[in-house]
Amino acid sequence: MSIKPTAETFQGVLVDADAQVESFRQTRISRRTELVEDYVELIADLIADGGEARQVDIAQRLGVAQPTVAKMLKRLAAEGLIQQKPYRGVFLTAEGSELAERSRERHQIVESFLCALGVSPATARIDAEGIEHYVSTETLQAFKSYLNNPR
Amino acid sequence: MSIKPTAETFQGVLVDADAQVESFRQTRISRRTELVEDYVELIADLIADGGEARQVDIAQRLGVAQPTVAKMLKRLAAEGLIQQKPYRGVFLTAEGSELAERSRERHQIVESFLCALGVSPATARIDAEGIEHYVSTETLQAFKSYLNNPR
DNA sequence: TCATCATTATAGCCATTGCTATATTGTAGG
């Protein structure tokens, strides 16, 4: 840009450029890992509940088609998060279980926090599904603190 | 599925299937509109600050390449949110301004809320960038209430 | 056993959002 506005030259609505770039960059990274977290979390839940995680169940839960699930499972397997046997269910690796557990806990904290704040359970569930993937460790800690000592 | 677990037959970790489908569906919808909101919000900020929004500035702020911005601007123009003159800057339509204003306000509330909760400003900025797109009207209202009457 | 049906795999399509490379246009200085 020819004339670059800086914090010194402007007192406008714009925040620091570098900081904003970092925010958007972080958001794009979270967006990439979002689906992966949803999958492993759901797989862990299905296994805990019924002993197995089948593609049809995953698809039905996520509201997508079975081939969509199949494609994603290949990716998860390639990343070492799950193990697949052809025409059989999927199982989480140690790494996958760990990620699932972290996601599940974070999800639970976010949803509980929203409820504690006065949001209705139905809305809290929907919003938590989206919010959980963008909550940093620091913010999660703040949520936990609030839960331990609500207003 | 052959044996469908229901809320009646199980007390496991699984929530109601239909409700979960709705959450994921809503998340996918938010994900689609997320970038659009970021763009119009940024364009509004750039115009407010410097009188114009150029592709190079948008690209630099978002941390993406200029052709990426050009492509997205075409989409925004097709959706009636901005007006473009070839080789010139972009301007928000009335509809675009309205969306930008709503996004800006929501963003501000989320970021302020996180700060009020004790999150550091730097982290609040990053997290708000991701969270803002997944906050429902109801949750936003809860954030506002907290801001009006913090602990 | 074996035929049927549920489940998984595969092929191929589309839209989105990123990129690089390059062509085109505007504009400012000499």
Next chain:
DNA sequence: CCTACAATATAGCAATGGCTATAATGATGA
């Protein structure tokens, strides 16, 4: 005026995440 340079436009590629249609496989029941 006209030449550089900055900015925008365009072409084309890749990865991601959807979809439908269909093939292949597993499992169940007659």
